[in-house]
Amino acid sequence: MDNKKLFVGNLPWGITNDSLRDLFASVGEVVEAMVITDRMSGRSKGFGFVTFATEEAAQAAIQQLNEKEVEGRKIIVNVARPKEERRPGGFRDDRRRSY
Numbered sequence: 001m002d003n004k005k006l007f008v009g010n011l012p013w014g015i016t017n018d019s020l021r022d023l024f025a026s027v028g029e030v031v032e033a034m035v036i037t038d039r040m041s042g043r044s045k046g047f048g049f050v051t052f053a054t055e056e057a058a059q060a061a062i063q064q065l066n067e068k069e070v071e072g073r074k075i076i077v078n079v080a081r082p083k084e085e086r087r088p089g090g091f092r093d094d095r096r097r098s099y
Contacts, residue, residue: 003055004031006062007080009047011035012071017048024050027064028057049080 008020015023021033035048052058058079066077 002051003079004053004058005049005051005080006058006077007047008050009076010073011044011046011048011075012073013044013046014071015044015048020048020050023070024052024061024065027052027061029053 011020015035017033017035020035021030024030024033029052030050031053032051033048034050036045037043038045050061052061062077062079065075067074068077069075
């Protein structure tokens, strides 16, 4: 697992990739900062990911920025978990009914 990549939740709706990078750059070298957006509307989904150059910088970011208030919202910062594998189809197989 990559302990340099952090999940950042409860982001203010107006935050951009650049402002997210700036927020975390005070802690260490940011390799990538990405706010996740809705494909259709292009609006922020309220969370994103920040990748640091070192694990030490990532841990420092968790210590210093978790629950920090940003534009009136307390952000949540922790190590990102791998994305779960999803089946195609839009819903789980066990919900299908046979008539």
